[in-house]
Amino acid sequence: MKEQPKKSANELYLAGNILDQQPQFLVKSAELHLPVRNSWITLIISIIEAVCVFSVAAAKTGLVLGAATVTLTGWTLSLHQDVIRIPLLLIAIVGSLINLSLLWRAYRLRSAPSAAWRRRALTTREHWRIALVFSLSVVTLGLGMAEIYFHRIFHHTFI
Secondary structure, eight states: OOOOOOOOHHHHHHHOOTTTTOOSOOOOGGGOOOOHHHHHHHHHHHHHHHHHHHHHHHHHHHHHHHHHHHHHHHHHHHHTSHHHHHHHHHHHHHHHHHHHHHHHHHHHHHTSGGGGGGOOOOOHHHHHHHHHHHHHHHHHHHHHHHHHHHHHHHHOOOO
16 A cells, blocks of 8 residues: 655645545634624614514503403402402401411410420521411401491492
């Protein structure tokens, strides 16, 4: 077999390696000139297009929300009847009173002298849970009482 002459690194770079199937002519990165000005213009146009797409989507969302509001307004008129409103109001008030009585009873039992030997400190999670239940129960009571008060003023009914 006849031995082939060795090629220099520059010749291999320009010709490409036949085994790797690289292209015959490689361009150095320093010789590559990209149109940077056109790239910036494309970026600006894409940003403007994104703003347009967002505004069209927001308009469609507003249309859907408006239609849903009109539909729900019709349904709430039927839900505001005394047959539905009064039992739900009573359930909410009784439930909040039960929650407050349970919290008060738990506090009383925890601080009783007979429970001193088994008393342990409450965890942070238990403190947060008690505070959340207490605050939501008080808010529910307040809203229930405000509903009864303002309904009597505006609609001249007993409850």
